[in-house]
Amino acid sequence: MKHFKKLIYGVPLLLVFSCGGGETSQNQGEEASSQTTENEEPETIKMGKGVGEFTEVEVSDPLNDEWIERGQAIYDLKCSACHKLTDQRVVGPGFQGVTNRRKPEWIMNMITNVDAMLAQDPTAQKLLEECMTRMPNQNIKPDDARKILEFFRHNDMEKAGQKDQAI
Template sequence: MASCGGSSDKPQNTSSAKPKSMIKDEPKADPKGIGEVKNVTLTDPLEESMIASGKAIYEMKCAACHKLTDQRVVGPGWAGVTNKRRPEWVMNMITNVDVMLEEDPVAQKLLEECLTRMPNQAVSIGDARSILEFMRKNDVDQVGKKDEAAK
């Protein structure tokens, strides 16, 4: 009588070698993301006028989906973001969200977790820099440190 798992006198393949993928290895994610922003000069101390501008933009365009804590609502919470992501990545996510969600592996993973695409808010590079400064201030307030990912 034959069965699917039948026994055989032949030794089982015990090789620990992994099979080669049928597709090319995916390129590593660029820690700066994909977009126009290639380098960001961070201020120290924080720039108060940018923080105020960033806060106003956050309240108008971001607060409905993002909390300042680590709590996820529609999108992920912002606490600690500058310690996890480079400033260029943050600004590219804000200004180039459609391409980031299509091509950046980190952004794609966040989309899988949150299940809702971040809408393109047509944020300028200057406004994105103000939002980033507000995020840096928020990280100091929420977790006691900022810019760990930029080091």
């Protein structure tokens, strides 16, 4: 009977304490948006580079085949359920021509810093309005984001016949 009482009182307490930790990730987007005032827009947004650690991304020709392969593997695992490599919108927008519409910095910031981008970047906010589904944070490392970008550049050459027109 003693063990039963401990169980009856212990389980609800455990649930209360275990559910309290979710506030930090939810507040990250709010925290990021409160860092700038309504009238102040970060310079990187004005330049079409978005919000995040990527302020300069060097792209090169020829494309790096090893990075393309790794970028495609990451895309297949984390992106393909919501995004197609054509211009077809599924849950999120299609990726065909993305390097012709968006700067490399913007693409990589959106991949790695989605909460702040959706909170502050007007282009990301417009995409959210169109797609009506918030992109989840996939916890992609900066190095992997660069490989995804290389895969997008390759995809644009294959599907759109050109790449990097947004640079």
